[in-house]
Amino acid sequence: MGLRRSGKSSIQKVVFQKMSPNETLFLESTNKIVKEDISNSSFVQFQIWDFPGQIDFLDPSFDSDMIFGGCGALVFVIDAQDDYMDALNKLHLTVTKAYKVNQNVKFEVFIHKVDGLTEDSKMETQRDIHQRANDDLTDSGCEQIHLSFHLTSIYDHSIFEAFSKVVQKLIPQLPALENLLNIMISNSAIEKAFLFDVVSKIYIATDSSPVDMQSYELCCDMIDVVIDVSGIYGLQEEPEAPAFDNQSSSLIKLNNGTILYLREVNRFLAFVCILREDNFDRQGVIDYNFLCFREAIQQVFVNSIQPNEMACNGETSAASSKTEPT
Amino acid sequence: MSAVIALCHFCDQHGPSVLINTRVQYGTDSSKETSSALTTSTTTCCACEMSSKFVSVDEKTQANYISCRMPYHLPRLSSWLQHVCVRSLSCEVNPCLFSERENCCLSLSFSVRDAMARGFYRWFSIVITMRDLALLSGLWQFLHRFVNTVIKIIQERALQVYNLEKPFRFNNPPQSRSLSSLTRYNYIFAQIHTWFSWLLRAQTRYYTECIPRSPYYHAQPDIALDGDIRSLQSFLGPDSFKRLVLGLLEGKQIILRGDNLNAVESAVKTLKTLVPEKCCKDTINAEEYLVPEISNLLGVGTQVAVPQPTVGIIRVDILQGNCHLRTLEQESSRYPTYANELLKAVENRTLNNKVLNYHIAALKKEWTNISKLVDRVPVENSSALLLALGVQDQDRQLIKFWSRSLKSVCTS
Numbered sequence: 001m002g003l004r005r006s007g008k009s010s011i012q013k014v015v016f017q018k019m020s021p022n023e024t025l026f027l028e029s030t031n032k033i034v035k036e037d038i039s040n041s042s043f044v045q046f047q048i049w050d051f052p053g054q055i056d057f058l059d060p061s062f063d064s065d066m067i068f069g070g071c072g073a074l075v076f077v078i079d080a081q082d083d084y085m086d087a088l089n090k091l092h093l094t095v096t097k098a099y100k101v102n103q104n105v106k107f108e109v110f111i112h113k114v115d116g117l118t119e120d121s122k123m124e125t126q127r128d129i130h131q132r133a134n135d136d137l138t139d140s141g142c143e144q145i146h147l148s149f150h151l152t153s154i155y156d157h158s159i160f161e162a163f164s165k166v167v168q169k170l171i172p173q174l175p176a177l178e179n180l181l182n183i184m185i186s187n188s189a190i191e192k193a194f195l196f197d198v199v200s201k202i203y204i205a206t207d208s209s210p211v212d213m214q215s216y217e218l219c220c221d222m223i224d225v226v227i228d229v230s231g232i233y234g235l236q237e238e239p240e241a242p243a244f245d246n247q248s249s250s251l252i253k254l255n256n257g258t259i260l261y262l263r264e265v266n267r268f269l270a271f272v273c274i275l276r277e278d279n280f281d282r283q284g285v286i287d288y289n290f291l292c293f294r295e296a297i298q299q300v301f302v303n304s305i306q307p308n309e310m311a312c313n314g315e316t317s318a319a320s321s322k323t324e325p326t
Numbered sequence: 327m328s329a330v331i332a333l334c335h336f337c338d339q340h341g342p343s344v345l346i347n348t349r350v351q352y353g354t355d356s357s358k359e360t361s362s363a364l365t366t367s368t369t370t371c372c373a374c375e376m377s378s379k380f381v382s383v384d385e386k387t388q389a390n391y392i393s394c395r396m397p398y399h400l401p402r403l404s405s406w407l408q409h410v411c412v413r414s415l416s417c418e419v420n421p422c423l424f425s426e427r428e429n430c431c432l433s434l435s436f437s438v439r440d441a442m443a444r445g446f447y448r449w450f451s452i453v454i455t456m457r458d459l460a461l462l463s464g465l466w467q468f469l470h471r472f473v474n475t476v477i478k479i480i481q482e483r484a485l486q487v488y489n490l491e492k493p494f495r496f497n498n499p500p501q502s503r504s505l506s507s508l509t510r511y512n513y514i515f516a517q518i519h520t521w522f523s524w525l526l527r528a529q530t531r532y533y534t535e536c537i538p539r540s541p542y543y544h545a546q547p548d549i550a551l552d553g554d555i556r557s558l559q560s561f562l563g564p565d566s567f568k569r570l571v572l573g574l575l576e577g578k579q580i581i582l583r584g585d586n587l588n589a590v591e592s593a594v595k596t597l598k599t600l601v602p603e604k605c606c607k608d609t610i611n612a613e614e615y616l617v618p619e620i621s622n623l624l625g626v627g628t629q630v631a632v633p634q635p636t637v638g639i640i641r642v643d644i645l646q647g648n649c650h651l652r653t654l655e656q657e658s659s660r661y662p663t664y665a666n667e668l669l670k671a672v673e674n675r676t677l678n679n680k681v682l683n684y685h686i687a688a689l690k691k692e693w694t695n696i697s698k699l700v701d702r703v704p705v706e707n708s709s710a711l712l713l714a715l716g717v718q719d720q721d722r723q724l725i726k727f728w729s730r731s732l733k734s735v736c737t738s
């Protein structure tokens with residue numbers, strides 16, 4: 001949600017439909033709620049609803065239960081290049097209403113279009129919006145509502161980063177995945193590892209070392225390379241076949257002595273990591289560790305086809321991460 | 327309010343808003359309105375602006391066809407139009423027919439090329455609203471064909487303009503503009519007024535809307551879909567429902583009399599499922615009162631005179647959405663086993679409607695068989711059998727009625 005022209009449809013198109021950022025200049029204004037199913041094309045299973053900015057959905061003639069009742073995360077987009085006072089008002093109204101209907105909604109505020117801002121004014125804008133939004137909540141006695149803020153732009157990877165964080169909050173198995181990645185990197189001398197949803201290029205988990213934007217971008221670009229190359233040269237007999245399959249893997253050596261290594265986990269997921277070239281002399285160990293890792297991931301998600309058994313996933317994953325051999 | 331036609335658009339600044347609407351008003355005195363309507367319609371957005379007002383008069387029928395942006399002096403109509411406008415432009419199906427409260431609406435949305443709009447498209451819709459859903463859907467074909475013609479004309483004009491402007495479209499930032507500049511046709515709204523007036527006139531010439539309603543009318547709740555026992559129960563209220571079911575099972579005559587024939591009919595159909603087919607001679611919408619031998623479950627309109635409730639007759643009056651059960655039967659302390667089980671099942675919310683229906687069918691079968699069996703056995707030998715079948719004193723009336731009805735049809 002968000003005011004008109006704040007960039008909601010652009011975000012959806014760029015992240016989930018691979019539209020190039022420049023093409024978003026020619027997007028129509030959205031006149032109805034556009035629902036997109038992410039479930040059949042990627043690993044993460046959810047729907048994205050793109051709301052028209054001009055229509056007031058808080059109006060009592062709309063069924064707020066239908067809108068917020070089944071909602072996992074509410075992404076509110078604020079245009080940072082514009083005056084954002086109206087947007088903040090709307091944010092406040094939306095958030096309080098949604099919270100009334102459904103207390104489990106995660107509130108994510110995208111401070112969007114920051115590509116036009118200098119580094120200083122980015123920080124200043126985020127601080128200001130953060131301050132005002134939280135003041136508004138405190139003033140109306142809603143301190144318990146928690147808002148997360150992200151600086152985003154469709155012209156770089158920040159939008160993918162932000163969306164990754166949003167989606168991660170909706171994945172109940174996240175701690176188990178992070179744990180697995182931690183074990184994996186510490187036993188394979190890897191610097192940084194991501195678990196990517198290939199189609200959307202959002203990462204659904206990473207190890208617990210801090211994410212550096214550049215390494216994330218490198219990994220994103222690597223996925224693009226793999227998909228493009230396999231799309232052109234792979235599997236010409238079956239034009240319909242997906243470019244990414246269980247044979248996919250790739251190794252890129254950079255001239256600064258680091259290596260990018262990609263392996264397929266399953267049809268939707270890729271493991272991408274960055275490591276130093278010296279540490280790659282024992283590739284056998286890394287590959288063996290990866291096989292164990294993949295095995296463990298499969299166990300974590302063995303029940304995800306039956307969402308009502310989600311509860312027992314926690315246990316499965318804990319067990320599998322302990323048995324991880326190195 | 328009779329039929330009203332409106333053209334709506336999705337403004338990039340303001341969202342859905344009405345551009346022009348046309349309605350009929352009978353009588354000669356339309357001058358007063360003319361002035362009042364004009365003064366209140368002020369908007370600064372050039373896409374939403376439509377400051378003219380058009381009136382065409384049909385001398386013969388004294389009908390005034392009036393078009394303006396919003397009839398602000400008729401607040402109910404205005405808010406309804408605004409509501410319809412939002413719905414029609416944000417609806418996922420097209421064309422779409424919907425009804426809400428006492429009004430209904432046919433909406434067709436369409437896009438129009440515009441070199442100055444975001445995405446180079448603009449969304450419009452034409453909505454036709456009236457009170458009578460049956461009439462509106464009956465006119466569907468005619469309206470649909472006509473509206474499509476109008477849509478095509480607007481789209482084609484806009485496309486021509488778009489093709490002229492296309493070379494410059496990337497240079498200018500998006501900006502909103504009026505329909506007349508979009509089609510390069512200054513009289514577009516006058517043209518639309520004549521189209522819409524013609525349509526209203528054509529439509530009223532052939533059909534007129536006539537909804538007889540008492541001044542005390544208030545909206546009737548939607549009731550009982552066929553076969554849905556729970557909605558019937560909540561419509562009648564649990565107590566009346568209980569007594570009605572009991573009467574029906576024990577062979578009393580049930581008369582449902584009401585001003586809403588749909589409600590009466592669906593109540594009859596629902597009740598009918600509770601007893602074996604042969605125990606129920608139902609009549610819907612009877613012309614006159616029928617004696618119990620001919621019909622023991624009778625649905626009639628309010629124009630039919632029926633007897634007051636007596637010992638053998640239970641009456642339910644459904645008037646203006648309220649219903650009222652009238653009976654002289656004493657409330658008995660013990661109900662037949664079948665009735666008890668039935669009512670218990672209806673109360674039991676863990677059974678969904680489908681399961682409930684199966685459950686009732688099974689119970690019904692069980693008691694049909696018991697009734698048949700009991701009837702075959704001479705009274706003097708029956709006490710052991712009755713005990714074995716679980717038949718108690720309070721079941722006797724039901725069994726007597728059921729076995730008699732089941733037999734009478736078998737022999738005839």
Ligand SMILES: Nc1nc2c(ncn2[C@@H]2O[C@H](COP(=O)(O)OP(=O)(O)OP(=O)(O)O)[C@@H](O)[C@H]2O)c(=O)[nH]1
Pocket residue numbers: 002003004005006007008009010011021023024025026027028029030031051052053054112113114115116152153154155
């Ligand atoms: N500079 C910059 N422009 C952006 C960014 N994201 C979107 N835009 C531009 O913002 C404009 C509006 O984007 P939309 O996605 O159509 O806006 P919206 O929020 O969907 O608007 P409504 O559908 O009217 O509610 C487009 O011209 C985009 O190109 C961004 O990150 N940076």
Ligand SMILES: [Mg+2]
Pocket residue numbers: 008009010028029030050051052053
């Ligand atoms: Mg949009």
